[in-house]
Structure formats: structure tokens, C-alpha cells
Amino acid sequence: xxxxxxxxxxxxxxxxxxxxxxxxxxxQQIADFFSPQADANATGETYEINIELPGVSSDDIDVDVHDxxxxxxxxxxxxxxxxxxxxxxSERSFxxxxxxxxxxxxxxxxxxxxxxxxxxxxxxxxxxxxxxxKSRKIEIRNH
Numbered sequence: 001x002x003x004x005x006x007x008x009x010x011x012x013x014x015x016x017x018x019x020x021x022x023x024x025x026x027x028q029q030i031a032d033f034f035s036p037q038a039d040a041n042a043t044g045e046t047y048e049i050n051i052e053l054p055g056v057s058s059d060d061i062d063v064d065v066h067d068x069x070x071x072x073x074x075x076x077x078x079x080x081x082x083x084x085x086x087x088x089x090s091e092r093s094f095x096x097x098x099x100x101x102x103x104x105x106x107x108x109x110x111x112x113x114x115x116x117x118x119x120x121x122x123x124x125x126x127x128x129x130x131x132x133x134k135s136r137k138i139e140i141r142n143h
Contacts, residue, residue: 036097047125049101054119061121065109072121073098 038051051072053061061074075096103109108128115122 036099038099038101040101045127047104047107047127049123049125051099051121051123052119053116053121056119058116061116063112063114063121063123065103065112068103068105068107068109070101070103070112070123070125071098072100072123 036051040049056076064071106127108126111126113124
């Protein structure tokens with residue numbers, strides 16, 4: 001059911017191998033930042049997908065379904081400022097994310113619902129019943 005898509009933080013090249021020691025882990029940190037964690041489970045009536053999106057506003061998330069593919073995309077904006085007696089510190093991180101999931105054939109895409117609460121996006125995908133039979137025997141009639 002799960003098909004992970006490539007995100008802005010993933011690359012095919014090993015560009016981090018030439019970086020100094022403290023920066024080598026940067027590639028994985030970028031990939032982790034842009035690829036939210038997800039889990040999926042099923043009950044008798046529904047599939048449920050949970051995606052962790054801390055620090056993301058529901059206004060920055062889009063959920064679409066097209067041709068059996070459920071896609072969640074959005075942008076993460078994070079700012080942190082800290083003031084002290086002799087210093088001022090500010091961090092900002094921005095980026096987009098994209099996760100795609102191939103839906104099983106026994107789902108009803110018209111009844112999918114999404115809820116966002118406490119940084120977790122929960123998507124409920126109702127089952128439509130047993131999947132259609134892939135093959136069946138055809139009776140040959142004699143005339």
C-alpha cells in the first residue's frame with residue numbers, strides 16, 4: 001500500500017562524502033526534514049494513514065487522490081529566535097514535502113476523510129467491499 005516518493009532532500013549522488021565530519025550527517029537530516037514519518041493500519045472497514053507533521057499548519061497541507069494514488073504535499077516553515085543579554089540568535093528552516101500512497105483496490109476514494117490534530121494528519125480511507133475478482137470461468141454455451 002505504501003509507495004514513498006522522492007522529496008526535495010533526496011538525491012541519487014553521494015554529495016556528502018567530501019564534507020567534513022560534522023557535516024556528513026547533513027544529507028540524512030535534510031531528507032528527514034523533508035520526508036515526514038508515516039504509519040498505516042487497517043480495520044475491517046477502513047485503512048488509516050497517520051503522518052507526523054509537527055510545526056506544519058493545516059493551511060500548508062494538500063491531500064489529493066487521483067487514479068488510486070493518495071498524495072500528501074505541503075510546506076514546512078520553522079522560525080526560532082532567542083534573545084539574551086549579549087547575543088541574538090535566529091534560525092529559520094523552510095522546505096516542501098511529498099508523500100504518496102498507492103491505495104488498495106478495495107477502497108472508496110470518494111469517501112476519504114482527513115483530520116489534522118496536534119501535528120498529526122490522520123487520513124481515513126473507507127473500504128468499499130471485497131475487491132473485484134481478477135478472473136472467472138466463462139461458461140461455453142452449445143447451440
